[in-house]
Amino acid sequence: MNAARIIADKRDGKRISDERLADLIAAYTRGEVPDYQMAAFAMAVFFQGMQPNEVVALTREMLGSGQRMNWHGFNKPVVDKHSTGGIGDKISITLAPALAACGLAVPMISGRGLGATGGTLDKLESIPGFRTDLSIRELQQVVKEVGCVITGASDEIAPADRRLYALRDVTATVPAVPLITSSILSKKLAEGLDALVLDVKWGSGSFMKTSEAARTLAESLVSVASAMGVRSSALITDMNQPLGQMIGNAVEVDECIDVLLDVGPREIFDLTVRLGAELLVATNLADSIDSAEHELGEVIASGKAMEIFERMVRAQGGDINSDRHVGKRHKIVAEDDGFIGSIDAEALGWIVIRMGGGRRKIGDTLDHSTGLQMMVKVGEWVERGQPLVKSFCDDHDLWEQIRPDLRAAIHLVDHEVDPLPLIVDRVAPQSESETAS
Numbered sequence: 346m347n348a349a350r351i352i353a354d355k356r357d358g359k360r361i362s363d364e365r366l367a368d369l370i371a372a373y374t375r376g377e378v379p380d381y382q383m384a385a386f387a388m389a390v391f392f393q394g395m396q397p398n399e400v401v402a403l404t405r406e407m408l409g410s411g412q413r414m415n416w417h418g419f420n421k422p423v424v425d426k427h428s429t430g431g432i433g434d435k436i437s438i439t440l441a442p443a444l445a446a447c448g449l450a451v452p453m454i455s456g457r458g459l460g461a462t463g464g465t466l467d468k469l470e471s472i473p474g475f476r477t478d479l480s481i482r483e484l485q486q487v488v489k490e491v492g493c494v495i496t497g498a499s500d501e502i503a504p505a506d507r508r509l510y511a512l513r514d515v516t517a518t519v520p521a522v523p524l525i526t527s528s529i530l531s532k533k534l535a536e537g538l539d540a541l542v543l544d545v546k547w548g549s550g551s552f553m554k555t556s557e558a559a560r561t562l563a564e565s566l567v568s569v570a571s572a573m574g575v576r577s578s579a580l581i582t583d584m585n586q587p588l589g590q591m592i593g594n595a596v597e598v599d600e601c602i603d604v605l606l607d608v609g610p611r612e613i614f615d616l617t618v619r620l621g622a623e624l625l626v627a628t629n630l631a632d633s634i635d636s637a638e639h640e641l642g643e644v645i646a647s648g649k650a651m652e653i654f655e656r657m658v659r660a661q662g663g664d665i666n667s668d669r670h671v672g673k674r675h676k677i678v679a680e681d682d683g684f685i686g687s688i689d690a691e692a693l694g695w696i697v698i699r700m701g702g703g704r705r706k707i708g709d710t711l712d713h714s715t716g717l718q719m720m721v722k723v724g725e726w727v728e729r730g731q732p733l734v735k736s737f738c739d740d741h742d743l744w745e746q747i748r749p750d751l752r753a754a755i756h757l758v759d760h761e762v763d764p765l766p767l768i769v770d771r772v773a774p775q776s777e778s779e780t781a782s
């Protein structure tokens with residue numbers, strides 16, 4: 346295998362055969378391709394792109410670098426959701442137990458914060474004792490006992506992606522659609538799924554800044570997952586303002602519990618049941634999106650989803666009833682009357698990181714007690730003195746430092762502004778579009 350030849354061909358825009366890609370990834374996984382060559386390959390892909398069949402081959406090889414879960418003898422459809430990440434995006438925590446309550450198995454492998462966005466694992470670790478480092482054997486045991494699990498990717502899952510992702514992070518090659526596609530799917534498909542739904546976010550608080558860019562990524566993810574035999578669909582959803590009210594760790598878990606008790610913010614509930622409905626229909630457990638949404642609403646209203654969440658937390662070593670400290674409350678109020686014109690979701694994400702709620706560098710310890718609570722949404726009318734955002738922070742000096750940035754992240758205007766639609770579009774696999782037409 347000649348890595349330099351493959352890099353040169355990619356640099357020149359030539360198609361790389363499945364066999365050569367397989368050789369490259371296998372050699373990289375064995376440690377026979379140095380990082381500088383793999384970084385050059387990533388940069389060549391960044392500039393030249395990849396053809397769809399190359400992305401399928403790359404994904405297959407990255408997936409094959411580790412283990413793939415086997416659910417033989419387990420008679421439930423196995424499903425998962427992946428979100429490209431956003432500020433206040435906590436849907437994994439509400440969705441996994443709701444799906445399990447509907448009879449699906451959910452072996453959810455989640456991540457930590459990336460850029461300004463928080464990570465599901467960090468949020469769940471605000472529950473004392475909660476373990477996110479389960480082995481594949483432990484993960485499968487929890488799914489068999491409870492119906493769902495949320496844990497991190499162990500070394501057994503797609504090790505080639507782990508190494509390549511770290512390289513991409515330091516060589517400015519993360520935002521390449523073929524590399525994002527193979528990275529996400531190599532980990533998700535290792536779960537041995539029957540169906541996958543993708544929540545591809547667009548806007549100021551996500552890494553796809555336009556809805557067109559989000560659509561391109563959604564199409565790539567759906568077509569590669571389908572080519573690999575996993576039913577999938579994607580929703581393109583808004584991330585131009587935080588999702589729900591809470592941003593942080595303990596406060597986001599508290600908000601999820603509110604949703605599972607059926608008293609949480611409407612939009613978290615709506616997105617949870619809409620994404621879940623895609624999976625109930627894909628696995629033939631419901632015959633329409635409407636009836637699937639109804640069923641998911643029922644398992645939340647009846648308390649069944651909350652009961653499964655409590656069992657999952659217990660099975661992963663956590664204690665849902667022990668104190669999750671939340672920092673001292675402060676608030677920012679409107680200085681004038683006006684409409685909320687826009688909210689800089691990304692800036693809010695970075696503020697939470699400054700408060701210790703996310704990492705500035707690998708290995709940072711988090712302060713799970715910090716966070717923000719949004720009191721307004723884009724398009725709302727506010728009056729002078731009305732609270733715009735609350736913060737949770739025990740460190741008074743730090744609060745004084747972030748106060749001006751917090752104020753600057755919420756823009757008031759003197760004219761009406763249309764509220765932003767939460768779900769912008771749906772991307773279906775080609776087979777489904779052909780059946781529909």
Ligand code: URA
Pocket residue numbers: 510519524525526528529
């Ligand atoms: N998340 C991933 O897992 N991989 C990427 O490349 C980007 C986001």
